[in-house]
Amino acid sequence: xxxxxxxxxxxxxxxxxxxxxxxxxxxxxxxxxxxxxxxxxxxxxxxxxxxxxxxxxxxxxxxxxxxxxxxxxxxxxxxxxxxxxxxxxxxxxxxxxxxxxxxxxxxxxxxxxxxxxxxxxxxxxxxxxxxxxxxxxxxxxxxxxxxxxxxxxxxxxxxxxxxxxxxxxxxxxxxxxxxxxxxxxxxxxxxxxxxxxxxxxxxxxxxxxxxxxxxxxxxxxxxxxxxxxxxxxxxxxxxxxxxxxxxxxxxxxxxxxxxxxxxxxxxxxxxxxxxxxxxxxxxxxxxxxxxxxx
Amino acid sequence: xxxxxxxxxxxxxxxxxxxxxxxxxxxxxxxxxxxxxxxxxxxxxxxxxxxxxxxxxxxxxxxxxxxxxxxxxxxxxxxxxxxxxxxxxxxxxxxxxxxxxxxxxxxxxxxxxxxxxxxxxxxxxxxxxxxxxxxxxxxxxxxxxxxxxxxx
Numbered sequence: 001x002x003x004x005x006x007x008x009x010x011x012x013x014x015x016x017x018x019x020x021x022x023x024x025x026x027x028x029x030x031x032x033x034x035x036x037x038x039x040x041x042x043x044x045x046x047x048x049x050x051x052x053x054x055x056x057x058x059x060x061x062x063x064x065x066x067x068x069x070x071x072x073x074x075x076x077x078x079x080x081x082x083x084x085x086x087x088x089x090x091x092x093x094x095x096x097x098x099x100x101x102x103x104x105x106x107x108x109x110x111x112x113x114x115x116x117x118x119x120x121x122x123x124x125x126x127x128x129x130x131x132x133x134x135x136x137x138x139x140x141x142x143x144x145x146x147x148x149x150x151x152x153x154x155x156x157x158x159x160x161x162x163x164x165x166x167x168x169x170x171x172x173x174x175x176x177x178x179x180x181x182x183x184x185x186x187x188x189x190x191x192x193x194x195x196x197x198x199x200x201x202x203x204x205x206x207x208x209x210x211x212x213x214x215x216x217x218x219x220x221x222x223x224x225x226x227x228x229x230x231x232x233x234x235x236x237x238x239x240x241x242x243x244x245x246x247x248x249x250x251x252x253x254x255x256x257x258x259x260x261x262x263x264x265x266x267x268x269x270x271x272x273x274x275x276x277x278x279x280x281x282x283x284x285x286x287x288x289x290x291x292x293x294x
Numbered sequence: 295x296x297x298x299x300x301x302x303x304x305x306x307x308x309x310x311x312x313x314x315x316x317x318x319x320x321x322x323x324x325x326x327x328x329x330x331x332x333x334x335x336x337x338x339x340x341x342x343x344x345x346x347x348x349x350x351x352x353x354x355x356x357x358x359x360x361x362x363x364x365x366x367x368x369x370x371x372x373x374x375x376x377x378x379x380x381x382x383x384x385x386x387x388x389x390x391x392x393x394x395x396x397x398x399x400x401x402x403x404x405x406x407x408x409x410x411x412x413x414x415x416x417x418x419x420x421x422x423x424x425x426x427x428x429x430x431x432x433x434x435x436x437x438x439x440x441x442x443x444x445x446x
Contacts, residue, residue, distance in 0.1 A: 030364035035389035037382075038373055043321025094321045100373030101365070102319055104326050111322045115302045120295055143295035150302050157310040162326035164314055170332035178422070182333040185422065193359050193367045256329065 003144035004137075006272040008125035010151060011116060012073055013268035015085075018109055019069040022262045023062075023089070031096045032058035040100040044090075053095060064088050072117075075126020086110075086117035105262050108158045112266060115150035119143070149232070151269045156229040158266075159245055163225025174218060181207075181214040184255050191257035203254040221248055235274065242270050333418070340415045342375060342441065344387065346394075346406040353410070361397040362390060374411075380442060383411065387444040395446055408445040412438045 001009070032055030039050050053061070065088035071081040090113075093106050122128040123137055123144075138144075166174045173179070184204040191198075198204075207213060224244045231238035246267055249260040309323035317325055333339070346354045356362075358370045365373065374386050387409050395405035414436040421435055 027364050033393075034364070035386070035393060037385045037389040040373070040376055042319060045321075090322070096364075097321050100376035101369040102324075102372075103369070104324055104328055107319075107322045107324050111306065114306070115299060118298060118302065138295060143299055146296060146299040146303065150299060150306060153303065153306055157306065158326060161310060161314045161324065162328070162330070165317075165325050165327045165330040168317070169327065169330040173332045174330070177332055178418075179329075179332045181422075182418075183329055190368050193357075258328070 001272060002124070003141040003148065004120070004124040007116075007119060007121045007144045007147055008075065008123070009272040010148065010269055011075065011121040012125065013271060014112070014116060014151075014265050015069055015073045017265035017268050018113075018262075019066070019073070021264060022106065022109060023066050023069060028092050028096050029055065029059040029062045031099060032056070034099050038099040041098045042102070043094050043097070045094055045098040051098075058092070058095060061088055062092050065092050075122030075128050078122035078126065078128055082117035082119075082121070086113045089113055105258075105260055108154055109262060109265055112151055112154045112269070115147050115154070119147035121147065148269075148273070152232055152273070155266050155269060156232055159225045159228040163222050163228070166222050167226070175215060175222060178211070178214075180218040180221075181211055184208040184214065187255065187257045195253070195257050195259060198254050198257045201254050203251070204256070207255060217251075224248060231270075238270065238274060242267065242274065337418065338415055339418045339421060340413055342371065342411060342413050344371060344374065344409055344411050347408045347410060347443075349404050349407050351407065354406070356394070356409070361394045384442055384444050387411065387442070388446070391444060391446050405446070408443050410440055410444075411442040413441050414438045 032053055036051050041048060068081045068085040068088060071077055072085050090110055093110050120143060170179060185208050187204050188199065224241055228241055228245060231241045249263060252258055252260065313320060313323040314325045344356060346356045348354050359366045362370060374383060391406060391409050398405050416436045
């Protein structure tokens, strides 16, 4: 796959998952109805002294964001709809983070939109490329490669930041102490009104019975988070670390009761990189050949 | 395109490193501090909870997801307590109670008389040793003190 095709595949996967898992939800426009007393701006909304979008205005902006997903996925007039998707998504998601509650599930999705929305992600596998409206193509792959690198950079920095925060705030005590076990024990109480599947499984209460296991899990979590940037430099590291991070987040859902399913859009960034279609086809045909009776 | 992507690389790296080492969020950059604070056994374990008081003066659990969207219980508590100055907390609780009661009335349900903010305390060793007994009510483990009560 050429770099242009990898970027196009990432465009299709990332925005499809981002729409299905995040943008479709009613969650974002509801922030237009939160009382002004809760205003606690963050980022660019710090320039506003109070809420500046009512429910209808926020709703309109959210619909515009949602509308821009289809042309972006299809790669139609990407130079217009790509930036539109980024700016509307930025405002909508930033607004939702301006009332005192910081969910860290949406921030990296907005940041990852930046390199791809302002790239030539529609030069391949798009309506723009079929219609020849992508303009003159670059003579080398550097631009595509750097856009792909920037997407992976966002991904790795998220986990690196999380691991580093644990080290900065807790040091060795975060691993050797009772911190993770404490979180396991308290999560059923704190998140009593969300995630019924996690409450049903009660993995947090099962694991909390083994303090040493909790400490091992703490060490493993910090280890793979802090080492995640290695994935940027060699596929061998990525093939281990990316699935390990995915497994960790699934375990987090069943123990800390935090739903990171929106991050699947970020994991999709790695698919064109780590999965070789040619190798997959060859393995499938080998398996079919072995399965045939002699 | 390459030059622009180089600028984006610079923005991503500098914004992220600034957030990480300053320990502060500035959307869309964050140090992702979730669950990074440590908990030390031997120290008191405390947390705050908001409950409703109905017209019969009975305390009831707030159904935040139903009557205060887009919040759910933990996000509502975080938003109320992000700035712990009593005046600010009281303002937020009053406005939240107004919205809550408006939504209750819209469904033909009696409104709440007030909301109360409590601080709960317990000994971590006691909590840790008894938490895994499914029959145990958590209320038996904590002592609590009312911090604030706000009426509509």
